[in-house]
Amino acid sequence: MRYFVAVAEELHFGRAAQRLGIAQPPLSRAIGRLERRLKAVLLERSSRAVTLTEAGAVLLREARAALEAVEAAERRTRRAAHAPAGQAGVVLVTKAGASSELLAKLLDAHAAEPDAAGVDLLLCGMGEQGPMLRDGRADVALLHLPFDTTAGLDTEELCTEGQVAILPAGHPLAGRPHLRTADVTGLPGLPMPRWPGPDGTYPAGPGPRARDHAQLLQLIALGRACWIAPESCRTQLRAGLAAVPVPDAPTVTTVIAWPPHSRSRAVADLVRTAIRVTS
Amino acid sequence: MRYFVAVAEELHFGRAAQRLGIAQPPLSRAIGRLERRLKAVLLERSSRAVTLTEAGAVLLREARAALEAVEAAERRTRRAAHAPAGQAGVVLVTKAGASSELLAKLLDAHAAEPDAAGVDLLLCGMGEQGPMLRDGRADVALLHLPFDTTAGLDTEELCTEGQVAILPAGHPLAGRPHLRTADVTGLPGLPMPRWPGPDGTYPAGPGPRARDHAQLLQLIALGRACWIAPESCRTQLRAGLAAVPVPDAPTVTTVIAWPPHSRSRAVADLVRTAIRVTS
């Protein structure tokens, strides 16, 4: 299956074999066997190009999910076994720089519980929490709707907040009591920065490129960009930045999420604590 | 992994091997290899009994999910390939005897769409829709909250309705304009029937045993039981049965659900049609 996913992604047996660290002939035969076993033609080979059939597209989606599931099984088992003193730790993942206040309250409250499991914190980029939960690198996540997707996860809502525009402190708009989204999106000389997608490339278009929140804030302080962010980030603004409420921007909901089949006691405890802290 | 799940469920190498159709020694070695590969002790063998370690319990949960995922991959691919004329069909699963009116409307509306994919209908027992979606026997399901769980599924709400008590036509309560839950639950001589769990066994306690809706309705008509069910079932009541609203019973929400990673065009079409039909 790993083999098939590699070929389906590369659409090229040679490169796929290279990526898998095997030679090309065994790969060809493996795919052939898979096709015979499933009694399905997965790839159309036309001597110049390899294309996915409809069945192949189905298998690609499903096989990715299946591989993630077995990776998750291996990783979680390894973690459970290697945990010191039989105390199974939980890995909590969230976007770097987001919800830091809530996070601090949650970690403090959880640490204060009797017989609390250890919590390992894992910070990631935007939109990476879902894959991390699915492939077992993490057990629980803090997500921010509507930016993150909760597809396939169990969730509990924690809190909602409005958004603010982050501007250079000296900017004319920084003194306003509030702004509309339209006021901020088209500012000459203050474009929204671009973020790298999951594949590491930046979308085309104008705007400076930023890799994380620190870079973003620095760009704004330098007067090269502006941004719209949840209110709670006001507590971590550095000098040279101003925040102005944007009432018509969508409200942001922070939720705690976990893969539905892995509701271990430790995860359930953490979720309960999170709800208690925010209610 | 299949091997480990078998042993973990049987807690007995001999029986597990038998269930898997292999001999016991290869099974022992396979588990040993797995433990070495994961660097984890999964089972405690004490010459008289086999018990799961904490890591073993984690792997059992995760491995079940992973196995379901690969089963799903195989099944869906097989279906996609064997579909006649390259027209990928969708399997819609729902509880036998539930939502039949909505179902009819949905199927009619969908068949009337241009270029609609074929829909295979699959009826199942209570609470079996989740596993069916997860292991690929079905692609979309109609669920009824709060009876079914939507954990790990993407859903769209379709409709909500109150519940009614189903009583023998001649029963004294059958003439009332409405009832409370408490009026129905403790009726002498009219207990709630018991349903078999997923493992096929009946919970202990009083009440006749029923295997499906037909048996249930017959039991009620015979004056041996009563039941509380969603309003929509009134349209399919046979003679000898009466339905009385129960305003304080929880309202039932019918949702359409699908596994999040498998949002194929055909599934998306069906979901859209379902929303249109019920809005």
Next chain:
DNA sequence: GGGCGGCGATACCGCACGGGTATCGGCCCA
């Protein structure tokens, strides 16, 4: 148009892993 090069399939070979049978070793129980 013919030679060339790229690419997937096939042929053939060796090893290693998964499966089988026979047997051992520890433990409970009679």
Next chain:
DNA sequence: TGGGCCGATACCCGTGCGGTATCGCCGCCC
């Protein structure tokens, strides 16, 4: 203390997977 149960080990065998060499096909370019 011996028998029976159960998992582990020993040993053997076949299949499957991986490797190298080579073929067949088809665009491309000189």
